[in-house]
Amino acid sequence: MKLSKFIAVIASGLLAFTVQKAEAVYINGAVTFFGTADLDTTSAGTATTVENWFGLGGVGSPFVATADGNFALAAGTLVNFAEPWTFNSGPVDDFWVAGAYTFDLTSSSILTQTLNPGTVTVIGTGFVSAAGFDSTFMTWRFSTQDPSAGAVFSFSASGNATGVPDGGSILALLGVTLVGIEGLRRKLAV
Numbered sequence: 001m002k003l004s005k006f007i008a009v010i011a012s013g014l015l016a017f018t019v020q021k022a023e024a025v026y027i028n029g030a031v032t033f034f035g036t037a038d039l040d041t042t043s044a045g046t047a048t049t050v051e052n053w054f055g056l057g058g059v060g061s062p063f064v065a066t067a068d069g070n071f072a073l074a075a076g077t078l079v080n081f082a083e084p085w086t087f088n089s090g091p092v093d094d095f096w097v098a099g100a101y102t103f104d105l106t107s108s109s110i111l112t113q114t115l116n117p118g119t120v121t122v123i124g125t126g127f128v129s130a131a132g133f134d135s136t137f138m139t140w141r142f143s144t145q146d147p148s149a150g151a152v153f154s155f156s157a158s159g160n161a162t163g164v165p166d167g168g169s170i171l172a173l174l175g176v177t178l179v180g181i182e183g184l185r186r187k188l189a190v
Contacts (some may be wrong), residue, residue, distance in 0.1 A: 027128055027136040029069020031098065033079050035062025037144055037153045040084075044144050045118030048088070050153075053081040062153075064098050070133065074099040087122045087142075100130045103138070111141070118146035 036054045039047035055061050060078070067075040077099040082092050088109050095105035108124030122142040127135045144153040 024134045025132065027070045027101075027130060027133045027138075029067065029071040031067045031071040031074060031101075032065045033062050033096070033098070034065040035079070035153060039144070043115070043118035044120045044146050045113060045115040047120055047144075048086060050081075050083060050085045050087075052083050053079075070130075071101065074101055087120065095126060101128055102130070103128045103140075108142075120144060 035056060036058055037050045038052040038054070040049040040051055041047045053062050055063065055078075062079045062081065064071075064074045064077050064079060067073075079096055079098045080094075081096050082094060082105075085092065085095070085108075089105065090107055092105040094102055096103045103126055105124060105126040107126075108122050111121045111123045113120045120143065124140050124142070126138060126140070128138050129135045142153060
């Protein structure tokens with residue numbers, strides 16, 4: 001292989017190496033919600049569903065109690081939850097919306113439930129999105145306790161995603177490496 005062709009091959013490989021995918025911008029931080037929930041039974045210890053969500057005292061809507069990181073601007077905003085919601089569930093689009101943030105539930109299940117005193121804790125996963133951010137995986141917990149009539153609940157979610165190289169970037173790096181190795185092999189063979 002002539003030196004000029006070798007340089008052209010290496011140059012094209014370096015060009016492919018320097019073209020990078022835009023860096024993902026994930027939502028980082030934590031958010032907690034506060035309000036009341038009407039359950040499908042008279043005890044959190046036997047409940048399987050939230051029938052309705054309300055603000056404190058059974059009036060209005062739940063609200064963002066605390067927020068940090070990218071969620072900081074949502075502090076104090078009202079939250080709309082999907083209802084009814086079954087604790088052991090599959091996907092629910094727009095499970096909650098708080099200000100500019102929308103959470104799509106992937107799945108949820110009961111973590112603990114006790115009869116006396118009546119309590120339930122539900123864990124789940126899903127993706128939160130907002131303008132200017134990439135969809136971000138999050139984990140969360142919902143908990144409530146007796147008395148269930150107007151029971152205060154807490155719901156917290158947190159996410160701290162990091163990007164993982166996509167397959168295209170990995171293939172580009174592999175291609176550049178193989179081109180370089182082949183070029184060196186041919187140069188040394190001459």
